[in-house]
Amino acid sequence: MNTSIRRGSLEMIAAMLISGTIGWFVLVSGQPVLDVVFWRCVFGAVTLLLISAVLGYLRPGILTRSTFTLAVLSGVAIVGNWLLLFASYSRASIAISTAVYNVQPFMLVGLAAVFLGEKITAQKLVWLGVSFVGMLAIVSAHGDQSQTGDTYLTGIALALGAALLYAFAALIIKRLSGTPPHLIALIQVCTGTLMLAPFADFSPLPQQATAWGSLLTLGLVHTGVMYVLLYGAIQKLPTALTGALSFIYPIAAIFVDWLAFGHRLSLLQWLGVIAILLAAAGMQQGWKWKGRTKIQPVNVPHHQTKFQK
Secondary structure (H helix, E strand, C coil), rough: CCHHHHHHHHHHHHHHHHHHHHHHHHHCCCCHHHHHHHHHHHHHHHHHHHHHHHCCCCCCCCCHHHHHHHHHHHHHHHHHHHHHHHHHHHHCCHHHHHHHHCCCCHHHHHHHHHHCCCCCCCCHHHHHHHHHHHHHHHHHHHCCCCCCHHHHHHHHHHHHHHHHHHHHHHHHHHHCCCCCHHHHHHHHHHHHHHHCCCCCCCCCCCHHHHHHHHHHHHHHHHHHHHHHHHHHHHHHCHHHHHHHHCCCHHHHHHHHHHHCCCCCCCHHHHHHHHHHHHHHHHHCCCCCECEEEECCCCCCCCCCCCCCC
């Protein structure tokens, strides 16, 4: 393993481990979901503004009117994605929400077929079927004793909505090839700040240090630092390795949920989670079935890597 790939792997692992703790900071903040996303956008915008300035991305001529418009539209989708995903944590648990959220590659395939005319192959349909079976297993488990059936299903529905919005954002970002990703992220969080400012609750502001600490961490670390690590890794790693390492995120989230909140998955839920992650891995890595199970990696566009959370 050469130095560049080793460094990129470490950056990707760090980015995914950071992503896996997002749910914990969201719940520990104790703030309404809308306020959490608003402050994440504010602190993330400050961080990404400084990073973009250092990298020289604020000079004129980088963005055209059309690319700026597309970046804003992707920001609307990403911010909506955060709102729905964060809202699902308290209803279906971090572990289940994160697992369900990982159906987004299949939604992206469907949207690409509808809007871009991309072909849905038989192999993709197979993985879609595996994912659907996993979803049925999770839904049929109905959560633990602390959750009512309706609340649990609402959490799953919110996670599915978040995945759909992420797929829309990825589809838009696909048209922004060549635009610095840090600048795209900056436009997205600035869009979120302007979108949510009229609805954020400023009276009273959070009083506890833990709340502000969580909000600052979500903005500075989970948005600013995580994007720097993620995009640095994408530039250094082969696509297949990037996709493989991205599955550290849901695994980390499941263990964080267990260690921090004691949420244990039932056997049926575990089977559902494994089915969804296996199907998503098969989709992203391009695994194919020929006679005996034979894995054949193919190239996958970078935009299918996690564009967090």
